[in-house]
Amino acid sequence: MYHIERAIFDIRRGLPVVVNTSEQRLLVQALEGSASVDSLAALSGSRPALVLTRHRLEAMGMALTADAACLPLPKHVSEADLHRLALSQESTPLTPALLSGLKPAGVGERGAVALMRRALLVPAALSAEVSASAAARIDQQLANGELLEVNARDAEKCLAGAPGMLKRVSEARIPLEDAAESRFVLFREPDGLREHVAVVIGQPERLSGAVPMRMHSACLTGDLFGSLRCDCGEQLRNAVVDIQSMGGGVLLYLAQEGRGIGLANKLRAYTLQDGGLDTVDADQVLGFGDDERQYAVAVDMLNALDINKVQLLTNNPLKMAALREGGIEVVSRQALYGSVTDHNHRYLSAKANRAGHFLDDVLEGHGR
Template identity: 65%
Template structure:
């Protein structure tokens, strides 16, 4: 019998293709349909019995009271939402305009619905889904599709725990020597998660025999726009290159390049968030409009990679205290922290300020230095 995690991994790929999945919980079967890629005809088919499942972050944007969005997931019965076409459904799920009346209809999500939301996040889709409770003939039809292999059935609890299913299961795939401009003695080691969707790279700089006893380490989340294209909306590319140079100057160490684009929401959602920021929102509020928290990253893969590299004690290059907390929770000893900055500019100032003020990043030095320079020029 396939392991439970394998079913979750298959479900992630089905959902990314727009194929529904059935979540089973005791005597309840829940059909989940991703919102991304949903066709109008499919909405019409599902609408009479469907509910829209959204995150507590999204419900807060819709105008729900604080008490209503304590749970991680909530459901909005579509039958109670009034006239509903695909455009309005998308506005409910990730539009920037709140609908307070609809928010009052929210109900607590059950296990199947919580599992639906977890799978959407894991699949890097908008964290919203249509769900239908299957019974009678509808359940028989669904079971026939499951039996034929057209649809997949997954245990609801396995779906809820999908972010934990990859822990300890990274596969070391390949490695090669890659000389870098600032670190000519470097080796790239690629690790793959069991769902096959995410691949992470350990950049091993210098020779292990020359490393300090507390290994210099940078956890760097992938940023296509900043790292590769030099986007001015963030400081990621400069941080990446500065980290390589700093690790080299410290005698060598490791940079873990993690597939966690957009603080874990994926490139598609990051671009959606950028569009919302152009409308006036900061980076935290933009992510919340889409249904995400201010940081969706997990660092279990980083802990597993350090274990594979037999690294236990580190000095960490970061401005983010949460990275230190995450590694220490995974059993890594963080001996000290070193700041790591990029350049402040007119395009990334609001982004960096929001990270400092709302997410606790330690950026006072770079932000204050900019203020001091501006004052001195007056």
């Protein structure tokens, strides 16, 4: 776990890392940033490939059953071509040479893409096998601490975080406008990248039955700035009011911006939506699935707060399933709506029609 955490920081800084599958060693680097095909080729002694997710390839019209695939890169490939392969929605067809030789990714390449996703970067990586001629040089750089090596299986599992290792860090009483008796409890994940907050409203430990509870994924644009593109800020405030009126409970504020893709990628997706895509298709163009969030952290937070039975405020069936899978009893569900406007109607419709969110009641009055 320690090496994976260090690898994530190196990747975010634009540095390559070695991914070891036991059968081969791959030198991998994030495409986002200052990645150079030629420099990676010189360092590894072999020609790099581009690793793309199944979602990205499907957005390009290429069916794939594997989670990711490797695309060998020709000797002279431009940065513009790499961008078009990994990010662009351009209708201009790619040359056949760029798309030839596609093959399912192995465990090393899958681990590379998982590292990119955990680092909140575009899920596309450059990957090159460490050749026999470059092995001694790579070994020396590893020994000197210039490069870091991680196990491929560990890298592949990094998206799950570290269940059971969440650390309760600090807490304080924070009176809220709609819930004066509130306490914020901060939790930190082991890799240090994400911090989550449990907002404890009232004294839920005194409740005899299920604890009213809301899992709210952070939305900087909606929660803080009142963006009209979503209903997140209104849902957040309504959740506080509802929990207070129900006699207290807990709101888990999870650092999972943009359904888990991070703020940078959410803004990229917004730009694609301005071009006509809905929220699901925009995420797919970037290489992401419908919902990249992981809820094991919410289970850990509830366990730390000694809560095992909840009345869940949500419209999302995935949240109910995730809690039950984690051993939390979901006694009942209460709907939680924001206002439907001309600005957010398409976003909410996509969540209902494509992600199965329970939004029929609120959309019916706005011409679904």
